[in-house]
Amino acid sequence: MSKPMYRVFRQRMIVITLLISFVPLTLLGYTIYYGFAKAYCQRVEQQMTARVTACSQSLDLFLEERKVILSATAKSGSLAYYNDPSHLRELFETINNQTGGGLVDLGVIDSRGDHLAYVGPYSLEGFNYREQAWFNLVMAKGIYVSDVYMGFRQMPHFVIAVKAGDAAGDWILRATIDPEIFARIVTTAQTGKTGDAFIINSAGICQSPSRFNKKEILAPSGMDPSRFGSSTTVVKKTTQSGLRLVHAGKWINNDNWLLVVTQDMDENLPSFSDMKTEEITIFLIALLAIVVTTVVTTGMSVNKLQERDRELEELNAHLIQTDKMAALGKMAAGVAHEINNPLGIIATKAGWMRDLLEEEEFRKSDNFKEYDEALQKIEEHVERAGKVTHNMLGFARSMEPVMERVNINGVLKKTLEFLDHHAQINNIRINTGFDDAIPEIMSDRSQLQQVFLNIINNAVDAIEKQGTITVQTGKNAENLVIDIKDTGKGIPDTVKKRIFDPFFTTKAAEKGTGLGLSITYRIIEKLGGTIKVKSRKGQGTCFTVVLPLTLSKKTIA
């Protein structure tokens, strides 16, 4: 996976984890809240229904009381009697005293509509009501309760009028009701900060002030009374400003008026916006904890994953490399064998020619020297080619080590013996510093010999003439350490990077194949060790081979 892919993966994990933790929680919270809200709404509705019922009963009682008193009085008295203002005043005061007030004034009107007698704050004697709607209705029906209206007084009021008849003809006893007292009863049904109670008539006109709607008497209430049935009805409505209003209504006054109790459903319902700061803080801290935990754990697992993937990739690359090298090794071995046979033949043929050249007649030939030189070249190059195939086979054979107990000091001594003669010729001193306490290790003796031979051969080549090679062994807690130092020409930094590459050489074609160190590197890797080089141009080189004291699982596998 590439870097951005890990980022996308990490983001996805975080989102999914957060969703998984939040969605059920939110659903649960919502369900609980919803259940609670529903129960709460039902309670509110019940309470409102109860209130509206109680209040409507009081209002009907209030009206009924006055209607009964007025009609009883009218029926038992006579026009002549009440036409006397002192009698009328007596009646007015009696009623108001007995019923706790409520009448503003009291008047007597004859069948022609003339106002005959009047007790009250206004002076209405002499007015004629024939043209007024209520007058005609009371004459027709016998008893009548008006809607609230302005009338001659230019004050909102409503009247209760009863018709009576005696010898002198029909007459009307009419009382004006104080809308204030009436409204006071209505307001008993109001609750809370926003609760409202008011009366409207069948046309939706306010018959009492509405506190919530800020509507005065006689203003249109904006409500549709037809939505309310004959018994107590609950109507829900959402206003434009988002308030959820509940209206409970009951018809009163012989279905002429509608008592409406209104309440904001959400007023007492706890909502999220009502949460206290500490609750919000706790909630936010919890939220933060969840988010942080999610991000951290996700980050950790994605990092782990990334690491795993990288390890796997490395392992894969290593396996592929090993495969490649094995294939290369097989091929090298095949090629070397194929070349070895013809080389052998060429060598013997050349030898045969040399044998013949020894004979007298050839020796005398003019071209003897030419033949001899040509043969020498053939032999030389056969040897050179032989060296290549030899190294290639060594390379191929570095593939599978054969483990046995090996004494490293012993192997080094053997290797140095090989080179002793050559070193002496070139004036090269060989110093050894062997630590006799190093233990035997499990390794491949012949491959190690090849390793040391390659390194020391290179050292000899680097010195050319006159110099010192120092070979030292030692150990630390886990490894054997072998240092091979020379005072040769050193390795320039540009070359250093490539010395372990197959076929990389700085030597003349007949001297180096460039396989020595690549074989060395592979062998040491196979044996579970490492090889490092330190070198300064012109000052010499030190190769350090580190071999494990005990084989790790990796090496065995």
Added chain:
Amino acid sequence: MEIKVLVVDDEIDFLETIVKRLEKKGLHTVGVTSGEDALIKIQEKYYDVILLDIKMPGGMDGLDALKEIKSKQPLAEVILLTGHGTVESSVEGMRLGAFDYVLKPAKFEELCEKIAQAYMKKADQDNKIRKANIQQLLRFPGRVFDQD
């Protein structure tokens, strides 16, 4: 006495030349290209040293040929010619009674050296046997001649 050498190698070019060179050195040399032919040859004649290529494609494998030869002519010394890939088989061959092995491509001088050593060993062996036979003939049971 002439040293008799048998060379067994499937590579004819190599075989021919090596035979010629050994002849020129004064060795009585015969070349064959397979293990089977070698077995026929040793039935016909007695050889002191046998040069045997260990890896021969098709037919009899070098090590099998070695076993056969050793069972038929136990006194003939066998020098194995081996490539890099067959060094392990050569070691096995030594255990089966080969005198030595030479890595191909072999230097002719080295080869001659090895043949000489093998012949010396064989001759020595022959001597011992001859002496033992004489002892037997003279009926001196129990007496041992000092040989070295």
